Amino acid sequence: MPELRQNLATREWVIIASERARRPNVYAEAPERLLSGNRPTFDPGCPFCPGNEELDLEVSRHPAEGSWQARVVRNKYPALAEEGPVLRRNNGVVRTITGVGYHEIIVETPLHNTFLGLMDVPAVTIALQAFLDRGRQIAADPRMEQIVFFKNHGERAGASLAHAHSQVIGLPIVPGDVRHRIEEARRFFDDTGQCVFCTMLEYELAGRQRVIAENEKFVAFVLYASSSPFHIWIMPRDHRASFLNIDPADLPMFADIVRNVLHRLYTRLNDPDYNLVIRSTPVKEPENGYFHWYMAVVPRLSRTAGFELGSGVWINPTIPEDCAAFLRD
Amino acid sequence: MPELRQNLATREWVIIASERARRPNVYAEAPERLLSGNRPTFDPGCPFCPGNEELDLEVSRHPAEGSWQARVVRNKYPALAEEGPVLRRNNGVVRTITGVGYHEIIVETPLHNTFLGLMDVPAVTIALQAFLDRGRQIAADPRMEQIVFFKNHGERAGASLAHAHSQVIGLPIVPGDVRHRIEEARRFFDDTGQCVFCTMLEYELAGRQRVIAENEKFVAFVLYASSSPFHIWIMPRDHRASFLNIDPADLPMFADIVRNVLHRLYTRLNDPDYNLVIRSTPVKEPENGYFHWYMAVVPRLSRTAGFELGSGVWINPTIPEDCAAFLRD
Numbered sequence: 001m002p003e004l005r006q007n008l009a010t011r012e013w014v015i016i017a018s019e020r021a022r023r024p025n026v027y028a029e030a031p032e033r034l035l036s037g038n039r040p041t042f043d044p045g046c047p048f049c050p051g052n053e054e055l056d057l058e059v060s061r062h063p064a065e066g067s068w069q070a071r072v073v074r075n076k077y078p079a080l081a082e083e084g085p086v087l088r089r090n091n092g093v094v095r096t097i098t099g100v101g102y103h104e105i106i107v108e109t110p111l112h113n114t115f116l117g118l119m120d121v122p123a124v125t126i127a128l129q130a131f132l133d134r135g136r137q138i139a140a141d142p143r144m145e146q147i148v149f150f151k152n153h154g155e156r157a158g159a160s161l162a163h164a165h166s167q168v169i170g171l172p173i174v175p176g177d178v179r180h181r182i183e184e185a186r187r188f189f190d191d192t193g194q195c196v197f198c199t200m201l202e203y204e205l206a207g208r209q210r211v212i213a214e215n216e217k218f219v220a221f222v223l224y225a226s227s228s229p230f231h232i233w234i235m236p237r238d239h240r241a242s243f244l245n246i247d248p249a250d251l252p253m254f255a256d257i258v259r260n261v262l263h264r265l266y267t268r269l270n271d272p273d274y275n276l277v278i279r280s281t282p283v284k285e286p287e288n289g290y291f292h293w294y295m296a297v298v299p300r301l302s303r304t305a306g307f308e309l310g311s312g313v314w315i316n317p318t319i320p321e322d323c324a325a326f327l328r329d
Numbered sequence: 330m331p332e333l334r335q336n337l338a339t340r341e342w343v344i345i346a347s348e349r350a351r352r353p354n355v356y357a358e359a360p361e362r363l364l365s366g367n368r369p370t371f372d373p374g375c376p377f378c379p380g381n382e383e384l385d386l387e388v389s390r391h392p393a394e395g396s397w398q399a400r401v402v403r404n405k406y407p408a409l410a411e412e413g414p415v416l417r418r419n420n421g422v423v424r425t426i427t428g429v430g431y432h433e434i435i436v437e438t439p440l441h442n443t444f445l446g447l448m449d450v451p452a453v454t455i456a457l458q459a460f461l462d463r464g465r466q467i468a469a470d471p472r473m474e475q476i477v478f479f480k481n482h483g484e485r486a487g488a489s490l491a492h493a494h495s496q497v498i499g500l501p502i503v504p505g506d507v508r509h510r511i512e513e514a515r516r517f518f519d520d521t522g523q524c525v526f527c528t529m530l531e532y533e534l535a536g537r538q539r540v541i542a543e544n545e546k547f548v549a550f551v552l553y554a555s556s557s558p559f560h561i562w563i564m565p566r567d568h569r570a571s572f573l574n575i576d577p578a579d580l581p582m583f584a585d586i587v588r589n590v591l592h593r594l595y596t597r598l599n600d601p602d603y604n605l606v607i608r609s610t611p612v613k614e615p616e617n618g619y620f621h622w623y624m625a626v627v628p629r630l631s632r633t634a635g636f637e638l639g640s641g642v643w644i645n646p647t648i649p650e651d652c653a654a655f656l657r658d
Contacts, residue, residue, distance in 0.1 A: 310604075
């Protein structure tokens with residue numbers, strides 16, 4: 001019997017289509033996709049490889065001195081413009097805001113043939129430090145309301161360049177989707193006095209059916225109401241609304257679990273395409289008891305179609321507990 | 330300068346990325362994609378071609394007597410099961426509902442090498458009559474809360490079979506996404522005494538910059554806040570909350586505009602992949618002043634990636650007014 005499951009935090013329903021259910025292993029890509037041997041360490045035509053630094057406008061490099069391990073550059077085709085005031089126009093029907101904001105690339109390694117799941121923890125930590133530093137700087141711009149960190153890994157996930165990188169966009173608005181999630185979290189807090197994300201984490205740790213990795217500071221689990229195969233949340237054990245307020249001393253632990261999860265996807269599913277996003281509270285909101293930042297990892301192994309578009313309900317043809325067991329082993 | 334635009338009805342923001350903007354004609358597919366000559370009228374291996382009717386469980390045929398012009402069959406791999414009660418489980422964290430519902434295919438023509446955009450209006454009317462009849466029957470099942478009609482046209486839109494068909498899913502819940510849109514519409518009505526969709530339609534008809542087709546009963550326009558290139562709404566001029574309450578006498582006019590819009594996409598963009606959905610009020614809601622049914626047509630010409638996933642904000646690399654002009658000519 002198929003089952004509808006609700007995500008407690010977002011209140012979104014998914015259909016776990018057990019009648020069509022497929023074993024997790026059918027989602028493994030061909031082993032030929034694995035990086036080893038397929039790509040050179042250095043590609044002279046790659047804008048993100050060392051030696052081509054002048055091709056993009058550099059924002060920062062990490063470490064600041066010596067050869068860089070991570071770099072932040074401006075996106076060559078930015079979705080938003082950095083200069084200019086936030087101007088609103090509203091004639092009662094048409095609402096417009098000038099598209100000011102930031103759109104930057106975080107190059108996560110100088111090497112052309114590696115990525116976060118294959119790097120060591122100190123190298124991943126440097127990349128995540130670049131996320132944090134840059135996020136804090138963008139947040140200091142009074143025009144900014146929301147910062148979105150994301151990664152498109154592989155063509156199906158929207159990547160156009162192979163060299164490992166993430167992106168950060170600073171927006172002059174709080175997106176409706178973000179506002180909606182915060183309102184749901186606040187409602188849960190009003191009803192129960194608890195953070196809905198802490199509640200979910202506690203439940204996952206009690207049952208352990210969907211937990212795939214953990215360390216002292218973070219837990220990774222396949223979502224109970226996964227909208228697609230291998231839909232994963234990486235959640236800090238410490239309650240904190242904003243990623244930007246993370247204790248920098250916790251970054252190596254964050255790096256450890258990110259590397260662990262991406263390494264599992266790489267080895268168990270042969271480097272699938274995926275998106276990764278950090279969900280965090282709007283930059284002008286104070287720390288609070290109800291929102292809890294996390295990272296979502298969403299492999300692009302099934303296609304969304306008209307039904308998802310028309311209903312917001314996703315059909316997931318895998319059993320989340322099976323996906324977790326497959327990644328755990 | 331890029332611009333953020335808000336959809337008045339959904340309150341979703343999109344980024345109109347004018348700095349990356351591409352001319353509408355770059356989205357035209359190769360003319361080789363056009364059906365003419367590429368496919369036979371009849372494919373003996375196609376489950377939806379005449380002669381293979383026994384391969385699927387038939388629900389209804391239209392007309393009921395003689396050779397059929399449209400047929401409704403059960404989906405062979407249904408996401409939901411028809412039999413059984415709606416049972417809810419809720420332990421405070423985990424919420425589950427049994428996956429009961431309908432998942433059916435509307436085969437829109439007996440011919441293997443045509444589709445709604447190439448059929449004549451009487452033939453499209455018969456297909457839409459099948460939508461309506463079947464929708465009303467499903468709505469009569471007291472377990473059902475929402476009916477979603479949708480089409481996946483082409484592989485990138487999620488279609489696995491080429492023969493022209495749509496799908497209908499009956500759900501035992503009102504999806505959060507639907508509820509959210511209704512709440513926004515009700516809020517607009519409370520504030521202004523008007524239907525937000527009627528207001529948008531009136532605005533489009535006053536300016537005409539984005540209108541691409543119209544007849545006595547319907548108007549088609551590219552959305553002011555299009556989330557992707559050529560994002561189109563087909564809206565009835567008459568205010569009505571549910572598609573299921575359409576006057577059957579209006580179906581030929583609906584068929585006329587659907588055919589018109591899909592024909593334009595076919596000839597101007599060389600048969601792009603697209604999704605099509607009907608947005609309608611939940612089946613148990615009465616007719617009301619604030620919600621207004623419509624059909625959305627969303628060509629799959631750009632890819633959603635991590636940013637859209639993480640923010641709910643879409644980046645549209647085209648100017649909606651240019652897309653409308655391109656389809657109008």
